[in-house]
Each structure stands twice: as C-alpha cells, then as structure tokens.
Amino acid sequence: MFSKILIANRGEIACRVARTCRRLGVATVAVYSDADADAMHVDLCDEAWRLGPPPARESYLLGDAILEAARRTGAEAIHPGYGFLSENAAFARACADAGVVFIGPTPEAIDAMGSKSESKRLMEKAGVPLVPGYHGADQSLAALRAAADDIGYPVLVKASAGGGGKGMRVVRAADALQAAVEGAKREAANAFGDDLLLVEKYLDAPRHVEIQVFGDTHGHVVHLFERDCSIQRRHQKVIEEAPAPDLPAETRAAMGAAGVAAAQAIGYVGAGTVEFLYQDGGFYFIEMNTRLQVEHPVTELITGQDLVEWQLRVAAGGTLPLAQADLAVTGHAIEARVYAEDPANDFLPSIGRLRHLRPPVEGPHVRVDTGVRQDDRVSMHYDPMIAKLAVWDADRPAALRRLRAALEAYQVVGVTTNLEFLGGVAAHPAFGAGAVGTRFIEAHEADLFPAAVPADDTVLALAALDVLLHRQTQAAAAAARSGDPYSPWHAPSGWRLNDDNYQRMTFLDGEEARAVTVHYRPEGYRLDLPGGSVTARGEIDADGNLVSDIDGFRRRVTVVRHGHDLVILDRGRQHRLTLDDPAARAGERDPGEGGLVAPMPGKVSQVLVEAGQTLEKGAPLMVLEAMKMEHTIAAPTDGTVTAVHFQAGDQVDDGAALLSFETGDTGAP
Numbered sequence: 001m002f003s004k005i006l007i008a009n010r011g012e013i014a015c016r017v018a019r020t021c022r023r024l025g026v027a028t029v030a031v032y033s034d035a036d037a038d039a040m041h042v043d044l045c046d047e048a049w050r051l052g053p054p055p056a057r058e059s060y061l062l063g064d065a066i067l068e069a070a071r072r073t074g075a076e077a078i079h080p081g082y083g084f085l086s087e088n089a090a091f092a093r094a095c096a097d098a099g100v101v102f103i104g105p106t107p108e109a110i111d112a113m114g115s116k117s118e119s120k121r122l123m124e125k126a127g128v129p130l131v132p133g134y135h136g137a138d139q140s141l142a143a144l145r146a147a148a149d150d151i152g153y154p155v156l157v158k159a160s161a162g163g164g165g166k167g168m169r170v171v172r173a174a175d176a177l178q179a180a181v182e183g184a185k186r187e188a189a190n191a192f193g194d195d196l197l198l199v200e201k202y203l204d205a206p207r208h209v210e211i212q213v214f215g216d217t218h219g220h221v222v223h224l225f226e227r228d229c230s231i232q233r234r235h236q237k238v239i240e241e242a243p244a245p246d247l248p249a250e251t252r253a254a255m256g257a258a259g260v261a262a263a264q265a266i267g268y269v270g271a272g273t274v275e276f277l278y279q280d281g282g283f284y285f286i287e288m289n290t291r292l293q294v295e296h297p298v299t300e301l302i303t304g305q306d307l308v309e310w311q312l313r314v315a316a317g318g319t320l321p322l323a324q325a326d327l328a329v330t331g332h333a334i335e336a337r338v339y340a341e342d343p344a345n346d347f348l349p350s351i352g353r354l355r356h357l358r359p360p361v362e363g364p365h366v367r368v369d370t371g372v373r374q375d376d377r378v379s380m381h382y383d384p385m386i387a388k389l390a391v392w393d394a395d396r397p398a399a400l401r402r403l404r405a406a407l408e409a410y411q412v413v414g415v416t417t418n419l420e421f422l423g424g425v426a427a428h429p430a431f432g433a434g435a436v437g438t439r440f441i442e443a444h445e446a447d448l449f450p451a452a453v454p455a456d457d458t459v460l461a462l463a464a465l466d467v468l469l470h471r472q473t474q475a476a477a478a479a480a481r482s483g484d485p486y487s488p489w490h491a492p493s494g495w496r497l498n499d500d501n502y503q504r505m506t507f508l509d510g511e512e513a514r515a516v517t518v519h520y521r522p523e524g525y526r527l528d529l530p531g532g533s534v535t536a537r538g539e540i541d542a543d544g545n546l547v548s549d550i551d552g553f554r555r556r557v558t559v560v561r562h563g564h565d566l567v568i569l570d571r572g573r574q575h576r577l578t579l580d581d582p583a584a585r586a587g588e589r590d591p592g593e594g595g596l597v598a599p600m601p602g603k604v605s606q607v608l609v610e611a612g613q614t615l616e617k618g619a620p621l622m623v624l625e626a627m628k629m630e631h632t633i634a635a636p637t638d639g640t641v642t643a644v645h646f647q648a649g650d651q652v653d654d655g656a657a658l659l660s661f662e663t664g665d666t667g668a669p
C-alpha cells in the first residue's frame with residue numbers, strides 16, 4: 001500500500017477518497033484553486049497544494065502543476081476522482097513518465113474507452129450488443145445525414161468524447177439535423193476539445209442499467225452487479241439504485257458477463273463501468289467509463305465493499321480483495337444527487353452561498369457524501385452538486401421510505417435546490433412501483449413540477465410565531481441592557497397606552513400580501529389568519545428550531561431568517577415569506593421592462609440577432625454557455641430586438657440584461 005497519495009480533485013469525491021485513505025493510514029495531499037482555499041477537502045487532507053485561479057483550466061486541469069505538486073510533496077500515487085483528469089490518457093501517461101502511479105486504468109484502456117466511437121468498435125468485435133448507429137470517421141454533414149436516414153428518426157447525435165449528457169442532441173426529423181450537428185460539435189469542442197460525433201437510434205423507452213467492473217494487474221476481472229440510473233434530467237443521472245428493480249435473473253447474469261467480457265477485451269485494470277440501455281428485454285452497450293463513477297456508493301452499500309480501497313489496493317499492485325463467487329448483494333440502496341439547481345427553470349444551476357445547511361443524520365441506513373459546509377459558496381466554476389444522499393435497507397420499499405425521510409430532513413437555504421423535486425420522485429407511485437425509465441421525468445412532468453402553492457394558514461402562523469418569539473428574545477435582551485428591566489416599554493406584548501393590545505403583521509408571499517393580526521393573550525398569541533383564528537405558542541430550542549404549538553398541535557420546524565426574509569422548512573417543503581416593512585421597500589428599484597436576462601452566470605457563445613430585427617416567438621436570440629452546457633435564449637413573444645448588450649465571448653453575470661426586446665406584431669401570417 002502507498003504511504004502518501006495526492007487527490008487531484010475537489011468537492012465530495014476528494015473528501016470521500018480522503019476518508020478511505022485516513023482509515024487505511026495513507027497520508028493525503030489535497031490540491032485546490034483559489035475558490036477552494038477554505039474548502040472541506042482541503043481541511044480533510046493532511047497537506048494541501050495551491051494550483052491557481054478558480055477556472056478548472058487554470059487549476060484542476062493543470063496536469064503538469066499537479067504532477068509537480070506530487071513530486072514536491074512526495075506523493076507516490078494520484079487519485080483523479082471523476083471528471084477533471086480522470087479520463088485523460090495523456091495525464092495517465094505523464095504520471096507513468098514521472099514515476100507516479102495513476103490510480104486508474106492504463107492510458108491505452110482510457111484511449112480505447114474514452115471515445116464512444118472507438119469503444120463501440122471494440123465492443124462490436126467482442127460480441128457485445130450495441131445500440132444501432134453510426135460511429136464512423138467521415139464527419140461530413142452528408143455522411144451524418146446518410147447515417148441518420150439509414151438508422152431512421154428519431155436519432156441521437158452524441159459527442160464521441162462526451163460525458164455528463166453534454167454534446168448530445170435528440171433529432172426528431174431530418175430538417176433539424178444540421179442545427180443539432182452544429183450545436184453538438186460546438187458543445188463538444190468546448191467541453192472536451194474534440195468534436196467527433198456519432199449518431200445512434202434514439203430508443204423511446206429505455207432504462208439505463210450499468211455494470212460495475214473491477215480488474216487487477218494479475219489478470220482477474222469481476223463485476224459488482226448492476227446499478228439502475230434511469231432517473232435522469234438533461235440525460236444526466238439524478239437518482240440511482242442497486243440492484244436494478246425487476247431485472248430478470250438471466251438478464252442480470254448476461255449483463256454482468258457482458259461487462260466482464262468488455263473489461264477483459266481491453267485488459268482492464270481498476271474500477272470501470274460498462275453502461276447499457278435496457279429496453280424490451282434486450283440490452284445494448286452505450287459506453288464504458290474508465291474511472292470511479294459518481295453513483296458508486298449504492299454498489300458499496302449493497303456489497304459492503306469500499307471501492308476506493310479496492311482502487312488503492314489494485315493500483316499498489318495487489319490482487320482484487322474478493323473473487324466473483326465471494327461477492328453477493330445484500331438489501332437495496334438508492335442514491336439521490338442533491339444539486340444547487342432549479343427544477344422549475346430547466347434545472348439550471350443556482351449559484352450562491354449556502355446560508356443554512358443541515359444534512360440528515362448519518363447512520364447505518366443513511367450516508368451523505370458531501371464536500372461543502374454551511375456558508376460555503378456554490379460557484380459557477382464547478383459542478384453545482386451539494387451532496388449525494390444514499391440510503392440502504394433490507395428491500396426496495398424500506399430503502400425508499402428511508403430516502404423520503406432523509407430528503408425531508410435535508411435542509412438547504414441560500415441556493416435553489418432540487419430537494420423538493422427529488423422528494424416528489426421518491427414519493428411518486430410509479431417510482432415506488434419500480435416503473436423507472438430514462439424518460440420518467442418527462443412522462444410524469446405534471447406530477448413532478450407542481451404549481452407553487454400559496455402559503456397556507458399554518459405557514460403564516462409559523463412565520464408570525466417565529467417573528468414574535470424573536471422579538472420577545474430581543475426585547476428581553478434590550479430590557480436587560482437598559483437597567484430598567486421592568487419598564488412596560490420593553491415588553492414585546494403589544495402593550496400600548498390607551499390601546500387594545502393587538503398588532504398587524506403583513507407577509508409577502510411572492511406578490512401576494514397576507515395579513516396576520518396578533519392578539520396578546522395570557523395563554524399565548526391569538527392569530528387571526530385568512531382562514532380563521534388559532535392560538536399559538538412556542539419556543540426556539542437550542543438548535544434554533546421553532547417548537548410550535550398551534551391549537552394544541554405541536555411540531556418542530558425550522559425557520560431561517562435573513563433580514564426580513566423568512567424561509568420556513570417544514571418536512572421537506574420550503575416556504576419563503578418576507579415580512580413587509582414599508583421602510584425597507586422604499587429603496588427597491590424597478591426591474592425595468594422588456595429586457596432578456598441571463599438565467600445564470602456564463603459566457604456568451606453566440607449572438608444570433610441584431611438590433612432592429614423582428615422575430616417570432618421562440619426564435620433563438622443568443623446562446624449562452626455555462627457549466628460547459630449551452631443555453632439558448634429565445635424570444636419570449638413575437639417582437640423586435642431593440643438592442644444587443646453583449647457580444648460573443650463576453651462574460652455575463654446572473655441577471656444581466658442581455659438584449660432589449662419590444663413585444664409586437666411581427667406581421668407574420
């Protein structure tokens with residue numbers, strides 16, 4: 001085993017690798033960018049090395065700088081995590097040249113499998129079934145068009161070097177092919193520095209089922225069963241589980257064998273994942289990932305193995321810890337990826353400070369893999385994942401109950417998250433029935449994106465109670481400071497000379513103003529709410545939770561306050577209210593009209609219109625690149641562009657006005 005390794009990554013995966021190293025007594029070196037100087041992964045490692053400014057290109061992707069750090073700190077091996085340099089054959093080669101062990105497969109295996117086109121050719125030879133498609137060298141539009149015609153629409157245009165759903169376009173008809181090819185090429189060149197494309201039949205109702213494989217340098221290859229990763233948005237996984245629900249035993253066995261055959265075909269060493277689409281009883285190879293997969297925890301939970309430990313042992317020249325016959329599945333595990341993103345806004349990343357962060361309590365049934373702490377920032381530079389929440393229990397229904405409870409307990413305020421959305425999937429009867437598929441989210445859109453509900457009486461009562469209890473605490477503190485603690489002027493009870501002791505409070509729920517009248521009574525506050533009156537009492541406990549008693553119904557909720565904003569966190573639901581303060585409102589500015597704003601920080605990659613141009617609703621105006629994904633800004637209505645405020649290449653902030661647009665008749669028939 002190594003005595004010291006360098007972890008060439010950040011966030012949850014760097015933390016996760018560091019934990020196993022600590023358990024094994026292996027010293028660790030973290031690397032960090034300026035954005036991560038105070039990050040959790042830096043604290044968890046024994047030493048840390050600064051790489052450079054925040055952009056990944058100037059820090060986590062600098063292979064030479066990372067190797068220099070390994071040399072200077074005496075690290076014998078480098079764990080690349082996933083993403084960044086993990087599937088970079090040139091980096092793996094540079095490690096070998098520098099005499100540092102790359103914890104992963106050989107550069108040749110990375111090369112072979114890093115290209116989806118090349119890997120499909122290899123798998124074809126090994127007799128592994130493929131999704132019908134074209135993975136040839138001729139990349140002319142004519143060749144791709146002929147291939148698509150041959151395969152039959154709909155087709156999927158994919159970046160051969162792709163990953164994370166980037167550089168992928170579904171094309172439903174021939175006339176949309178050219179734009180899709182151009183867009184996918186651009187995105188691929190940008191994200192992977194390689195614009196080679198392939199075309200595949202777009203399967204209409206597949207499941208994504210993948211096999212975890214492991215090889216060592218002594219010629220052994222095993223598989224650690226499958227994972228179902230069908231719940232996806234933007235072709236990116238959000239919920240994964242193991243084992244795959246209702247997979248026939250013979251399919252499971254055949255898929256495992258195909259995974260092992262794929263690994264053996266290239267003499268694979270280390271952790272790898274062979275991905276298949278599964279539809280109508282058949283399974284088809286799509287790609288192999290030559291690294292540790294994000295969703296590896298579910299495999300660890302059902303096998304009781306630590307895959308990072310396996311990686312380290314294999315990289316140090318050891319044999320696989322277990323043979324195929326010694327591996328077995330126990331129970332069921334599900335992982336949900338908690339992201340700072342907005343499901344209601346096409347799952348676009350949400351940037352900001354994690355003002356309040358309280359994960360569920362970990363234990364034998366709940367595991368939280370995270371790389372952030374309260375007050376950390378989710379920045380535009382990296383993946384906006386907050387954590388992977390994984391649960392385990394004896395069977396799927398029990399694991400699902402654990403997942404729902406853990407999602408409800410997860411509290412994040414400061415950025416928009418997908419927590420409620422994940423809770424909706426976990427609670428969905430179709431998910432409960434195991435009826436998963438890669439188009440699950442589309443198919444159940446109406447249930448999974450419910451319209452925002454206005455704050456009900458309970459939420460208003462909780463908000464009012466929280467405000468009142470805080471005022472009481474402040475008043476008590478003020479009284480204690482004043483030297484006259486018994487003066488009625490310090491009492492927060494609405495006491496007034498010549499006045500009935502009641503008070504009005506107004507909360508803004510979005511645009512709606514909601515009034516609550518508070519009457520001070522010896523037994524508590526009587527609150528007049530839109531739907532009637534209640535008696536409310538409570539206290540703030542040592543953890544800052546609001547312990548409420550509303551007409552005798554007692555519950556613990558959390559209210560996070562920021563100025564006049566209150567976020568009420570109640571069993572997985574978040575309600576945001578603002579205490580209306582006329583003085584604070586005076587300074588607000590008019591948001592301006594007719595502007596099209598950037599939905600997130602990013603770079604303008606294309607400007608498709610000029611000032612004065614008249615367009616129809618839905619016409620593309622500008623292409624924005626953020627997190628290496630392209631987002632097209634489209635005309636909201638028929639109208640005219642009156643000004644373009646940015647050019648291609650410009651960096652824009654969240655909320656920046658990109659173009660001015662005037663709604664009007666385009667004169668189109």
Ligand code: ADP
Nearest residue numbers: 162163164165166200201202203208235286438
């Ligand atoms: P990436 O490497 O970007 O993750 P993959 O090739 O692994 O891309 O595919 C990601 C997801 O896209 C799959 O899990 C599946 O949901 C969808 N997908 C890929 N290929 C096809 C296809 N031919 N038909 C239907 N869906 C597909």
